[in-house]
Amino acid sequence: MQFNRRSTIICIVALWMAWGCTPEEPADLLSPEAFSIYPETGTIGDTIRMRVTKLVPEQVDFYRVLFGETDSRIVDIKPNEISIIVPEPLKTGTSTIQIIGYNFRYSSLKPFVLTPPEILSYDRCTLTEDTLTIVGKNFNPNWSWMEVTFNGEPAKVIGGNRSSLQVITPVIAYPDAKAQIKLHMADYRIQGKEDVCIEDSWLMVSNDAPDFFVNFQGSFVIGSKAYFPIRKDDPLENELLVYETKNRSWTSKPMEVPLHPISTVIGNSRNGYIYNPSGNDNFFEYDPVTDTWEAKNNFPGINRDYPVMFAIGKYIFLGLGNDQNAPWEPNYADFYRYDPDQDKWERMADLDFGSYPPKLKMSCTVIGEKAIISGGAYSDGNFGVWMYHSDKNLWERKNDFPHAMNFSEGFSFNGDGFVTQGRQVWKYNLQNDSWDSVDAVGFAYRYRTFAFVVEGKPYIGGGDAVPPNAWGNPTRNVYRYDRPSFQ
Template sequence: MSFKSLCLLVAVPFILWGCTDSNEVPSDNPTVKTLHVDVPTIGGAIFSGEITAEKLIEDHGFLISHDSTFIQYKSILISNGAPTRSGIFESELPTGLEKDKVYFFKAFIVSKGLITYGATKSFLSNGSLPPILESISPKKGYIGSTVHLTGKNLKWNSYSYTRVFLGEVEVNPIASTDSTLTIVIPAYVKSEKFPIKVSVFDKESESISFELYTPEIHTIEPYEATYRDIVTVKGLHFDTIPERNQLFMGDVSATVLSSTRTEIKFVVSDEFRTDRAKIRLQAQLQDVESGDYFSLKLPLIESFSSCTESRAEFEIIGNNFHPIAPFNHVFFGSTEAEVISGDSKKLMVTVPYGPFPDAKTKISVKITETASTSPNEICIQDPWVMITDQLPFIYYGGIGTFTTENRAYVFAGEKLWEYNPDNTEWTSGELPFDLLYGNGSTTYNGEKAYVYTADYHNNFWEYNPSTDKWIQKAEFPGHIRSGAAMFSIGNKVYLGIGRYSSGISQSTPLHDFYRYDPNNNQWVEIPSLVTDEYTGRGRMSSFVIDGNAYLAGGALNTGHEQAWRFNGSTETWQSIAPIPEVVSYTSSFVYKGKGYITTVGGWATSGLECYQYNPQSDSWDMFYPIGTVGRYNGFAFTLKGVPYVGGGYQPFVDINVSSQMLQFMKD
């Protein structure tokens, strides 16, 4: 059965309540009776009534309410219109009824503008008929798509009793009738596939499946780009709202500028840190990945100055650099430089201190895993170039060094280390004696090396570099001492001055000097050197030029600038021009007929100073500073005509100079 018109009486014309029961109507007027109601167990209700004189009736139907007084806003009106015949009529109410509620109903007719009611009766409701969902269109779509649902019993007037569920998510229809509902797929659905069902008065329809289209990535254009470039992804089924396309370069999120169903434009993220990655897209609640890789353009180094100095500012011109300067890692050889400023086409860096083994190196710029390296080398113009910061030992105030024609030797860490300049390798050998920190001394007479250990016994040793053999020699006949000066002239060895060692006051200076003759293994005392009657000197540096030895440094007090020359022929001492500054903890070397005092500590020194002595003019000059980081208590030697300085200590900077070695490169 069906009904012509069903409505909730919110504003029914007053005439429906302005009339009498059928008993008051004249006998020649139409009549109406309320018969009964059928209440199916599945819900709904079928009302029966009876009328006469149908031709005089303008409308007929039923009035249903929770209240026996039929209050307007609680009443349901079933309007069937003008009847076509007299007798029994029926009206069906499939929805709008709540389960287990008592309802009152009565039939009515409208004639000549007046309403006449039948008797009031009641029934217990089984609720409304369940909604029937017959079809949805389309069955596949997008977030934001409009979907039409068709069926029966889908709506009850203006009450908000119709509910639509997409899986667990409820949405409100944007349009509705008893047989159609229109919804929009919201962004907050839980999955890409879900059932759609309708609930009316808490009775649910069967569900029909709906699914979102799966996005497809077909191409990436261009497949290679650099930071902040715009890249286009082409394919199908993207979201037209840019924010609903979550695009990733590998694991790095990228900003989406615009999107259509077939195209997404995004910006290469500053956070991207790999050479290449697949493009991953989260859209339509699905995660898809490109088949091809997107690649980041490698940095391109185009030009830079051919030479520079360490610690200098240095400009690199190129392309595809990271636009955020600190994200660029610039290397000179294997050492990273500090990036000061820059953009995608220019970088300004501070040249690192080293190491630069050949005083030249290549430049690399690295943003991701792969670095771009310059085809040409850059020369380092420092007078002193750090050639390594990975010495295999730590040197700080050891007993010194000596050199042969092709090798240099350094005493450090209870071992004798041999340096080969041809392959820059170090090898070590064991010592047959213990080294007492800072107390011993060493020299080389052109054939053998000699070591004074400053120990009480067995304190003088000879080393043959050709055989790598040590031989114990006659003990030093003077007092045990620390900080002794030691040098060789011809094949003779000279040892003297310094300070008393353990057991005797450290403040007592020693002035005596001795000569050792390897030919007879004997010591002979020679004229003393009185440097200072009361304090003396400790660890004076010495160098030998043209058969004469020169001693300087070793200051223990202010005013200790004096220096001396020892005449190897007459074995006499003579004062020479004082060194320009009070210095101690020094080392020395000879280069091109001049002597050098370096790795200095002192009251007014930085540790960078290198003092040059010219025996021809008996004068001191400042030589090129030793690098850019000061040090004292280091070592120095000249090998194959090239000076080297290394080791030492610098307390004021966070740089381990003890494992560094510098080479003079200026001449």
């Protein structure tokens, strides 16, 4: 009969099981007594050799080798040596290697130490959603096991090898326009020596605005703070959100005055003002020193929906709008100026829109003594733009806006006027009476956003986003205009 060594081993194993041997009763024929490893350090994917005594090469299928709790692949086995691969999903930098058989578990005399990764260089500046390359060494050759964070937030790793990684710069808040990079492999956390500068034109500075940060009424700015009246389904839950730009903090307080779906808000740098088109009192002033609202002399015109409201100097201008409840929804032409020092209204020059359809919340941007109103489109084709000269008290028709839109927002910056609907931004050229599309805001299309300027810096944020959950939560983002492309 031909001798078959593997069959003999199987028979021995069967006898061992029949005799009732337990893990506490090591079978000398099958159990290595002790082992050492070499080299004792290495990188992911390296071959490590284990010097073992009393090893049966034909039992390769019966042995299991672990780095800590992570399985390793056996690539070769000899009477006194096993060759294994340092596993890709290794979880710790220092691991005791164990060899496990039917009735034994032995540990290496010394632990294996994974060579830590090193970061040698990376792109010094980047844009969000752009690819950044990190050059280094001792990386996991399977890049899917590598992790990279920007300011503690995970970035998407899209490729790499032992000496480089390609990652997508995440869309997160970078209030200081820079990011600290960390590389995660096993339990190593390796930090880059220098910060990466973020060169977005519109830089996300906050991603934690309260929920439902949507512009229905408007906003106003006093000092370094921006104020946002927020209307809720339950009037008792209406609130005034306050964003402190210096430390990027949010606070909330109950609204002490009524807030309607078509209330309108503006400020003149000293106080905030709100127009409510119903009730006995329809005009209120907010005092930031006492943190209170006070009823002022009522707006003298007919109560109206979607009026135009803006501030030039200390004066508040209010008028136009329409009546959404009338069957034909007529536009109003009357226009008024409020003097807060005198608590007095004065009628100014009318603006007759003629045959234009009703206006749905026009945007306004103020440049010096001039106010430019646009948008409010009720249907496609409503591109009209008008300029009010406050020093002359007259209206002037200007060239059309490039698009028909409503619920847009205007702001002024460095002597120029701007209009946005959330992501797209247009700049008004006063000299040639034209509009240019400029730097887009973030990556989500928005609607009913806020636009405001604090200490010379424009901000855009909040609103309804399409799609609602892409690139974080856009309705809770605030962006600051850090790098205008036209300067």
